[in-house]
Each structure stands twice: as C-alpha cells, then as structure tokens.
Amino acid sequence: MDRFQAMLLFTRIVELKSFSRAADSLQLPRATASNIIRQLEARLGVRLLHRTTRQVSPTLDGGAYYERCRRLLADLDEAESSFDHSTIAPSGKLRVELPGALGRLVVLPALPAFCERYPGIELEISSSDRVVDLIQEGVDCALRGAELRDSTLIARRLAPLPQVTCASRDYLNAHGGPQTLDDLAHHLAVNYQSPTNRRILDLEFVVDGQLRTVAMQSRLTVNLADAYVAACEAGFGLIQAPRYHVTTALAEGRLVELLPQWQPPSLPLAVVYPQHRHLSPRLRVFVGWLVELFGNSH
Numbered sequence: 001m002d003r004f005q006a007m008l009l010f011t012r013i014v015e016l017k018s019f020s021r022a023a024d025s026l027q028l029p030r031a032t033a034s035n036i037i038r039q040l041e042a043r044l045g046v047r048l049l050h051r052t053t054r055q056v057s058p059t060l061d062g063g064a065y066y067e068r069c070r071r072l073l074a075d076l077d078e079a080e081s082s083f084d085h086s087t088i089a090p091s092g093k094l095r096v097e098l099p100g101a102l103g104r105l106v107v108l109p110a111l112p113a114f115c116e117r118y119p120g121i122e123l124e125i126s127s128s129d130r131v132v133d134l135i136q137e138g139v140d141c142a143l144r145g146a147e148l149r150d151s152t153l154i155a156r157r158l159a160p161l162p163q164v165t166c167a168s169r170d171y172l173n174a175h176g177g178p179q180t181l182d183d184l185a186h187h188l189a190v191n192y193q194s195p196t197n198r199r200i201l202d203l204e205f206v207v208d209g210q211l212r213t214v215a216m217q218s219r220l221t222v223n224l225a226d227a228y229v230a231a232c233e234a235g236f237g238l239i240q241a242p243r244y245h246v247t248t249a250l251a252e253g254r255l256v257e258l259l260p261q262w263q264p265p266s267l268p269l270a271v272v273y274p275q276h277r278h279l280s281p282r283l284r285v286f287v288g289w290l291v292e293l294f295g296n297s298h
Contacts, residue, residue, distance in 0.1 A: 004076075005026075005036065006036050006037075006039070006040045007069040007072065007073060008026065008073060009022060009023075009026060009028070009033055009036055009037065010037065010040060010048065010062075010065070010066065010069060011066060011069045011070050011073060012025055012026060013033075013037070013049065013056055014049075014056075014057075014058050014062070014066045015135045015136070016135075016136060016138065017055050017056055017057065017136065018055075018056060019033055019034060019037075019051075019056060021138070025138055037049065044061075044065070046059075046061040046062075046065075047059050047061065047062070048061060048062035048065060049062055050062075089118075089120055090118060090120060090121055090280070090281035090282040090284075090285050091120030091121060091282065092120070092121065092122065092280075092282050093121075093122045093123075093124060094121055094122070094123055094124070094140050094141075094282045094283060094286055095124045095126070095138060095139045095140045096123060096124070096125050096126070096139070096140060096141055096142065096143075096286070097125075097126050097127070097128075097132050097134070097137075097139045097141075097142035097143070098125060098126070098127045098142070098143050099127070099128075099129060099143055099144075099145055099225065100127050100128055100129050100224065100225055100226060101225040101226055101229075101242075101244075101245050102143060102145065102242070102244070102245075102269075103125065103127045103143075104127070104226075105244055105245060106244055106293075106294075107143070107290075107293070108125070110293055111123070114286070114289050117289070118282070118285055121282045121285075121286070126139070128195075129195050129223070129224050129225055130195045130196060131144070131195075131196045134153065134272070134273065134274055135274050140273060140280075140283055141271050141272060141273040141283060141286065141287065142271070142272055142273075143158075143269065143270070143271055143272075143290070144269070144270050144271075144272050145161060145242070145267045145268070145269050153272040153273065153274060153275060154272065154273055154274070154275045155270040155271070155272045156270060156271050156272075156287055156291070157268065157269070157270045158269045158270055158271060158290055158291060158294040158295075159269050159294040159295065160266035160267065160268060160269065161242045161243070161244065161266055161267040161268075161269050162242070162243045162263075162266050163240050163241060163242055163243065163263070163264035163265070163266060163267060164240070164241065164242075164243045164246060164250070164257050164263075164264070165203065165205075165238060165239070165240050165257065165258045165259050165262075165264060166232065166238070166239060166240075166241070166246055166249075166250065166255045166256060166257050166258055167232060167237065167238045167239075167255065167256060167258055168232055168233050168234070168235050168254060168255055168256070169253060169254065169255070169256060170235040171188075171232075171235045171236075171237060171238075172256060174235070175187060175188075177256070177258055178238075178258060178259060180259075181205060181207070181212065181214060181259070181262060184203070184214050184216055184238075185216075187216065187217075187237065187238060188216065188217055188218055188219060188236065188237035188238070189203060189216035189217070189218050189237045189238045189239065190218065190220055190221075190222065190228055190231045190232050190236045190237045190238070190239050191218040191220065191221035191222070192221075192222060192223070192225075192228050192239070193221050193222065193223045194223070195223045195224070198223075200221065202214060202215045202216070203215075203216060203238070203240050203264070204240070204264050204265055205259070205262040205263070205264060206262065206263055206264070206265055207262055211265060212262075216237070216238070218236075218237060219236060219237070220236045220237070225241070225245065228241065229241055229245055229246060229249070232255065233249060233254050233255060238258065240264045242267060269294065271287050271290050273287075
C-alpha cells in the first residue's frame with residue numbers, strides 16, 4: 001500500500017464526508033478506495049472512520065490522524081513547490097467560485113490574459129450568489145464580497161468595492177427623487193435577501209463618519225444580485241449595489257445615482273481558501289493575478 005496515497009485519500013474522505021466523492025476527486029474506483037482505507041486501518045490497528053448510509057465522519061482516532069496527515073501533506077506540497085520549475089510554469093486544474101455578477105462583469109472578461117500568461121492551468125469556474133463550503137465542494141478558492149466570518153479560511157484582501165445608491169429613470173419620474181435621508185421614508189426599495197441566511201439587507205449610509213441604517217418599504221424581494229439590479233431598472237425602487245454592477249446602466253441613463261453626499265460603505269473584497277490547504281503554485285499565481293486585476297480596476 002502506498003502510504004502517501006492512503007493519507008491523501010483519507011484526508012479527502014474526511015473533508016468531503018464521502019467515499020465516492022473522494023474517490024472521484026483522485027480518479028480512483030470506489031472499491032479501490034474502500035480497500036485502501038481497510039488496509040490503512042489494519043496497519044494502524046484502529047478504526048479511522050464512522051460509516052453510515054448518508055455520511056462518513058472520522059472517529060476520535062481518525063480525527064487525530066487527520067490532523068497529522070494534513071500537516072504532513074502540506075509540508076510535502078510546500079517542499080515540492082519550492083523548486084523553480086514548479087513556480088515558473090504552474091499547471092493543473094484550479095477550481096474557483098465567483099459571485100455571479102462580479103465574475104460576469106469583472107473577472108471573466110479579464111480571464112483570457114491570465115490563461116495566456118499561464119497556459120498550463122486549467123480553470124474550472126462556478127458562479128453563484130450563495131456562500132459555498134470550499135472544503136465540502138472541493139473548491140480551491142473563492143471571491144467573497146463581505147467580511148470573513150469563517151475561521152477555517154485564509155483571506156487575502158483585494159480591494160474595497162465602492163457602492164452606489166440608485167433608482168431607475170422611470171421610478172424617479174413617477175415618485176420623484178429623495179433629497180435627504182429622511183425622504184427615504186416616502187420611497188420604495190428593492191429588498192435584497194441574503195441567499196445564505198435569508199436576512200433582508202437594509203440600506204446603509206456613512207453620515208459624518210458614522211454608519212446609518214435605513215429600513216424602507218418594499219413591494220419586491222430578490223436573492224440574486226442580477227435580479228436586484230434588474231428589478232431596480234424595472235422601476236420597483238431604490239437599491240445599493242457595487243458600482244461595477246451598474247456602471248453601464250448609469251452611463252446609459254437607465255439608472256440614476258441618488259444621495260451622492262451620503263455614500264454607502266464600500267464592500268470588502270477578498271480571495272479565500274482553506275487554511276489547511278497549501279498555497280499551490282497555480283493558486284499562488286491566480287491570487288497574484290487577482291491582486292493585480294483589482295488593484296488596476298478599483
């Protein structure tokens with residue numbers, strides 16, 4: 001039995017909570033994966049995994065062994081990546097999760113330059129507004145446009161994303177535009193509901209260095225960034241969105257910026273990855289490219 005393969009398979013099973021997903025990720029037959037784990041448990045003389053029809057979880061001994069395995073594998077990965085040929089020409093698959101609008105409007109249009117610079121890297125991009133579990137779903141890194149609360153992730157800050165308060169020309173023609181924050185009590189907003197915790201996000205403004213939150217009346221709630229902007233363009237009320245998302249609509253006059261003297265707070269943007277996953281050469285260059293991209297764009 002290959003000890004390295006056994007440790008790699010075991011850690012992948014613990015992280016993905018599944019024999020079949022772990023076997024698929026390593027391109028192993030399910031029967032081979034099961035046999036490797038049986039041999040590993042026999043050699044160690046302990047049971048490493050609890051198996052049920054729905055999920056796989058580590059035993060107490062398995063949890064301790066997992067922590068040692070992940071440290072050993074990270075050290076091995078770091079040792080191999082220290083050689084020049086690995087860092088000069090990184091290669092392999094990189095799985096990246098992008099917020100829908102940010103990926104569509106900012107990252108994907110710039111991505112051909114990255115692929116030309118690093119032709120050996122194969123990118124697998126998934127895109128949504130939900131917060132994915134990077135370890136559970138086998139994602140190498142993700143862009144997050146909010147404060148990081150998951151302590152199992154490492155965050156590299158990229159740039160603040162300026163936001164803008166706006167409404168459609170049709171809405172303003174029908175209802176007029178607010179001149180002060182107190183005027184918002186007489187207006188409608190499009191509600192944005194977090195797809196993660198289903199909380200409605202109120203409008204926020206920075207007033208004399210202090211954050212002021214305004215809850216507004218609404219006739220429509222959405223949980224997708226593109227739907228949020230589309231609803232605003234359709235005349236359902238005010239929104240606050242990252243400026244990159246509404247730049248074209250503002251320039252073309254479909255949307256109008258409101259209350260510019262009271263700006264919404266910028267959204268912090270970071271690239272995140274699991275703290276126990278070594279920053280591989282392909283991930284390192286991708287993170288560096290993101291730093292460059294957003295440093296030039298914002």
